Amino acid sequence: MRSARWAVLALAASVLCAVDAQADGDAVAGKQKAYTCLGCHAIPNYNNVYPTYRVPRLGGQHPEYIVAALKEYQRGERNHGTMHAQASTLSDQDMADVAAYLSAAPGPDHK
Numbered sequence: 001m002r003s004a005r006w007a008v009l010a011l012a013a014s015v016l017c018a019v020d021a022q023a024d025g026d027a028v029a030g031k032q033k034a035y036t037c038l039g040c041h042a043i044p045n046y047n048n049v050y051p052t053y054r055v056p057r058l059g060g061q062h063p064e065y066i067v068a069a070l071k072e073y074q075r076g077e078r079n080h081g082t083m084h085a086q087a088s089t090l091s092d093q094d095m096a097d098v099a100a101y102l103s104a105a106p107g108p109d110h111k
């Protein structure tokens, strides 16, 4: 299993250039899984269908924070209908993958 994990990391690194070696998630898989998220969570160079809709920026956020927030929405510890619905559909692996992708995406400092 260990070598499989390293193969995944190597693949992610080759695609993204910058990959957090601590991350358990697969950023390449996360890019597919994060597709719906990006409609609301604006990341520079992605289209936001709601330009005036205020949502937290996720690009460049710490992966641990993203996973923790998603689990809180899923368990109802954070009370938000939309994000509860989003988080309910995600497995732990989905969350790790999405977090790995989003944390490697451009943060607020990139324009």
Ligand code: HEC
Binding pocket: 033, 034, 036, 037, 038, 039, 040, 041, 054, 055, 056, 057, 058, 065, 066, 067, 069, 070, 078, 079, 080, 082, 083, 086, 087, 090, 098
């Ligand atoms: C329909 C719009 C919408 C979609 C789609 C959406 N979100 Fe959100 N998200 C929001 C809003 C609005 C908030 C702020 C909620 C609050 O105030 O707690 C939020 C909050 C969050 C937060 C907490 C950020 C913080 O700084 O505390 C995370 C993490 C998050 N979303 C991840 C995701 C992921 C991952 C997906 C895709 C699976 C996703 N969201 C899809 C609207 C959306």
